[in-house]
Amino acid sequence: MYRFLFGLLLCVSITTYADSSKYTYDNALQLHKQGDNKTAIIYLRNVLSDTPDNLAAQILYGQILLQQQLFAEALNVFEGALTDGADINLISDELSYLYLLSRQKNKLQEMLKYGELRQPQKFNWLLVSASLDLQTNDLEQARSTLKTAATLFPQNVNLLNAQAELALAEKAEDRAAELLAQSLQLEPNNSATLLQLGHLAFIQKRYPAAIAHYQTGLALDPNNPLLLRAISTVQFLTGQLGDARNALEQLSSMGLDDAYLRFALPMVTALQDKTAVNESIQTLHADLIGMPAEYFKAEPDKLFLRATLHYLNNNEFLAIEDFNNYLQLKPNDLNAIDIVANYYIRNELVGTAVKFLDDNKAYIKDYAPLQLQHALLAIKQQRPYVAQQMLTEMRARFPDNAEMAALDAELKRQTLGPAAALAYLSDSPFTAEPSVLLSKTLLAKDLNDFPRARDFAQQLLALQPEDPTYRNIYAGILVSSGDLTEADKQLTQLLQAKPDFFPGQLTQANLLILQRDFVAAAKLLKQLIELQPQNDTLQVLQAQVELQTNNSEQAVERLVKIVNRQHHRPSLNLLLAHYFSVNKQKEALGLIQRSLRREFMAKDLLLLEANTLITLNQITEAQEKVSQFAQLADLNDNHYYELGLLQKRLERYADASNSFATAIKLAPDNLIYDYELINLQLDTTQLKQAEQRLQQLAQRQVRSADYYLLAGMLAEQQQNPELAFKNYLKSIEQNPRFQRAWGMAYELSRQATFNERFTTLAQQHLQLQPNDFWVKRLLAEHHINHQQWPEAITLYQQLLAAGSFTDDAFLQNNLANALFTSDPALALQHAAKANQLRRNEPLILTTYAKALLQNQQAEQALAILYQAYAQQSSNNEINLLLAETLVSLQRATEAKPYIDAVRQNATDDATRERVAALLARLTQ
Structure with missing residues (x-):
């Protein structure tokens, strides 16, 4: 989140003002409307000093900075607001303009990741995009973009000006002149039209006319950076150095920083003052x-x-x-x-x-x-x-021997994958040689085929039972497969014979971590790191302990140092797992792509890269990566399974179906692949195919929790809710902790028919499993759905008393909703707690505002609603609450735009009735 600018700007003292309560967003907004931006900024700085994530204040602050031509500062504020979750439609015009000035086409494109633009905002974005396309001489893309824009608002001055700009780039001067003449008819005093007229004159080398058009535009808009940049160019070219310098210095004061300005200003200054240009190579x-x-x-x-x-x-x-x-x-x-x-x-x-x-x-x-x-x-x-x-x-x-076969296998592992390498070694004449057995053991481990890995390791150990390396490898495989008891026995035997055998001590540290004995693990690792401070494996194990003991910053720093120095898979995997767990997707993507530069055929990283791109909504790049992966040779069943999951996320359902079918052919006993294919068929309403595959599983005597879950989902789509509910119950019987089955039964129980049956099911389960807090919470949510407030309140309070979900903002939010009618004061406490735990969440802000209104705190509610509106400006409930609050505060004029927005979008009778009631109050 953006905080740097506020740290610089808010460092001024704000404690000298006696009445800090006046520093609210609403008061700053009123000052801005009155034209007193200087005081409004003081108010906003105070607001943002107390609540840096106040999006409504950030947006207004950025708009004032933009009006004051402080472009760099405004851009930082708007980008910070966008990162913090602002509704893209409220700031898209400002950001588009700023990206045009700073010529940042990539950032303009990235705006689309933050939500769908409404028509007016989309139109403006398209015009800016076309202009940036022209700056990079991409005429074809500019044509396509303007064609799309013309379908939105065909008769528009800004569109005509953009089309004229394209015509100039195409050297169609007559066409440009015709378009600009149309613009002047529609709007005679338009600075953008005058800018293009100046460009036309400039191209035709009519320099005095160009300067005249630019000056007329600047008379209308004295601080327009596009006009200043254009006029400075002509003045520089025609030797009017003083005027050019004035325009360039005005541009420089706006915080603009591009190649032209960095070059032209020192050059004009040097020519005028007859001094040298002293700029570093990096600056120029x-x-x-x-x-x-x-x-x-x-x-x-x-x-x-x-x-x-x-x-x-x-x-x-x-x-x-x-x-x-x-x-x-x-x-x-x-x-x-x-x-x-x-x-x-x-x-x-x-x-x-x-x-x-x-x-x-x-x-x-x-x-x-x-x-x-x-x-x-x-x-x-x-x-x-x-x-x-x-x-x-x-x-x-090297001679052609067993070691060379192992080397060949390693080459195949890198190019074709571990499965192909293991198959190659299985046909090798050196299968009983220790080096080959060792390679087979490690390859089987790579494939997570622990039974075979264990078998190979035992053969290896039988050849040389006193070899500590082989016993340690065997113990490591036992650790990886989860047989911690046997692993402990093997390590005890190993370390009794060789107490200082370092690899064995490493495996023991790993075992202690899996046993969650972090104190003992940390103590052992400290001793080992003192002996080998540069050992990366030790550092990774230490990072694992730190991540488990709330020292994540230290762990990340430790891992980053390793991956910056070398390509180290254990460090990479642990760091990626951490980034994903804390939702740092961009950092994870950067790390994956860096790693692929060193290991470009790593299929697991290629899959992870595509998955992360999808999560970041970089769909075009993800599509390309997935298509490239599908063409790789020697994919195994798991590769096809993972590929199918990615194709499903990309809505390439036919491709996903083929991938899952291929995985089934390669490994027919792995039921997970069948389940995923059936799930896909259900998602795409291929009900007959799903039913046939379920029947095939039934013929194979499959009666798993997953089977009954899918059967229930099929029944639900076949409009048979009774059979669906019964199947969900059977799934839960097979696996009482199967959350997905519970979730499906919960969703079905929204229907009154299943209300009591779900309640009974959950209560019976909680009698047997009283500490299953997940199901207890689900039951509380079920009571909320049926407006059974006392029952919901009791369960929520039991969960909080047990110390479960105490930091869950949505539980606090739901409890506040349940308490509205019986205890508004307590509801406000929980709503405030929810907002404290998860700020800038529109749903929680809305509940908080309602609680404030119920407690007759309309002014405070208004500030919260502005914050919610800053993120979801098209949300009917937020618009209605804003309107109702403003009307209650006798500010009907301000309420009308919010009422109009809801009236245009209302689709249900309840919303229309609230709008009608508000309009009636306005006429009173």
């Missing part, structure tokens, strides 16, 4: 990108520096271009070779990567990572002869 980087590579021929290190600066400015394509040019000057620089090769590999430019490595073969002969990548790429490119030749050269130092 954006203006130096046009320098040809030959410029750096005498000093190639500067070209390397410029390539690095390109990376810092998020322009990887230009960086790679510079690195390639640099290698023409210094062909043996391994760092540059590694950077370029990894770029091609990461972006799956297989042919380019192979050619690049072929060309640099002489320079990478002693660098094993790139040699291995070279061979792997040749295999991926289906050049087996070339790959074999590379491998032969690599094996020249």
Whole structure:
């Protein structure tokens, strides 16, 4: 969340004002409406000092900053509000304009991730998008974008101006002049029209006319940055340095920072004052990108520096271009070779990567990572002869023996996956050799095939029973498979014979963590870290302990240091698990993509990358990743299963069905795949297919909790709720803790027919399992659904008394709703607690406002409702409550826009009746 700007701006003293209660959003809004922005800002700073996440105050603050031409500060405020959850429709016009000024096309596109734009906001967004397309000379995209905009508001001055801008880019000057003439007819004094008229004159080299149009526009809008930028260009070109400098300094005072301004202002100043330009290469980087590579021929290190600066400015394509040019000057620089090769590999430019490595073969002969990548790429490119030749050269130092077979298996694991590698070793003539048995053990473990891994490890141990490494591997497999008792026995035997055997101590630390003996684990790890402070495995185990003992910041810092230094899978996996658990999806995605640069064929990471992209709503990128993954060779049953789940999330239901069917063919005994396919068929209303597959499972004598759950879901879709409820009961009988079955029965029990039966079912379960707080809460929610307030209140209070869900905002919110009629004061306490636990949640804010209104605190309720409106401006309930509150405060004029919004969107009689009642009160 954005807090930096507030930290800078709010550091002024606010304690000198005696009456701090006057500093409310509502009072700041009234001052703004009166034109007193200076005082309004003081009020808003005080509001945001106390409640930095007040979205209504953030939005108003940003709007005032924008009016004052403080663009950089306004942009930071609006982006912070958006991150904090503001309704995109309330700030989209402002953000679009700011992204146009700062030329940030990517950020403009990212706005769409924050919600669906209403028509007026979408129209404006399209116009800005087209303008940014033109700045990058993407005429085709600009045409398409403006065509879409024309379907929304065809007769619009802003659309005509945008079409004129496109015509100028297409060099269709007559067409542009015609469009601008239409604009002038519709609206003679429009600064945007005058801007385009100036551009037309400029293109036609009618410079005095261009300046005249820009000046007319500035007379209407004196601080328009687009006009200032345009007029400064013409004035600079025509030698009017003083005027150009004034315009550029005015732009600079607005906080704008682009390549033109950074270059033009010092240049004009130097020319006018006859002084030198003293700017660093990084400051002028954006203006130096046009320098040809030959410029750096005498000093190639500067070209390397410029390539690095390109990376810092998020322009990887230009960086790679510079690195390639640099290698023409210094062909043996391994760092540059590694950077370029990894770029091609990461972006799956297989042919380019192979050619690049072929060309640099002489320079990478002693660098094993790139040699291995070279061979792997040749295999991926289906050049087996070339790959074999590379491998032969690599094996020249080794005879064709068991160790080499293990190496071949490792190569296959990286290229084809552990299943293919294990199959290769199973056919190997060296199956009884320790090195091959060891590889098979580890591959089976990678596949989570613990029975086979355990069997291989026992064979290995039988060959060399005194080998501590093999016994430790066996103990580790036991730990991974959950057989902690036997693992403890093996480790005791091992450490009694060799008490200082370090790998065994590592496994013991892992065992202690799984046994949740964190004190003993921390003590052992402290001793081991003192012996080997650089051991990453120890650091990962220590991070596990820290994550389990509320030291997550220390754990993250520890893991980040490791992954920044090297590609370490255990550190990566633990850090990703933590990021996902705390909903840091962007951080997780960045970490995954960095890891894929080093392990580009890692199927689990590829799947995780696509899944995270979907979660972040980056659907186009996710679609591409999923399609690419589906084309990979040697996918196993689990890969197809995971692929199907991703395709289902992307609503590619036919693809998902095929993937699940393939997984079933590869592993027909794994019922999870059948369940998922049936679930998909139910989701897509393929009821006959789902029924047939369920019948096939019944013929196989499948009677699991999942089977009855799916049978219930089928019955429900077949409009047979009675049979559905019975099946849900059978599912719960099979697994009394099966939350999904409970949830389906709960949803069905919203119908009065099943009300008492669900209550009885839950009560009987709670008699046997009194500490099943999840079901107890579900029963409380069930009572809420049927407005059985006393029963719900009793259960909620029991849960809180037991210390369960005490920090759950929604439980506090629901309890407040239940208490409205019987104890409004207590309801307000729980509503306030819910808001404290989860701020800026519209549902909770609405409940809080209702509780305040019930306790005759309308002014406080109004502030809360403004905050809810800032996130959900189209929510009828919020609009109605705002209107009702304003009317009760004798502010009917302010209430009318909210009433009108609901009147346009009302779809039910109850809402229409509330609107009618409000309108009647306005006429009294």
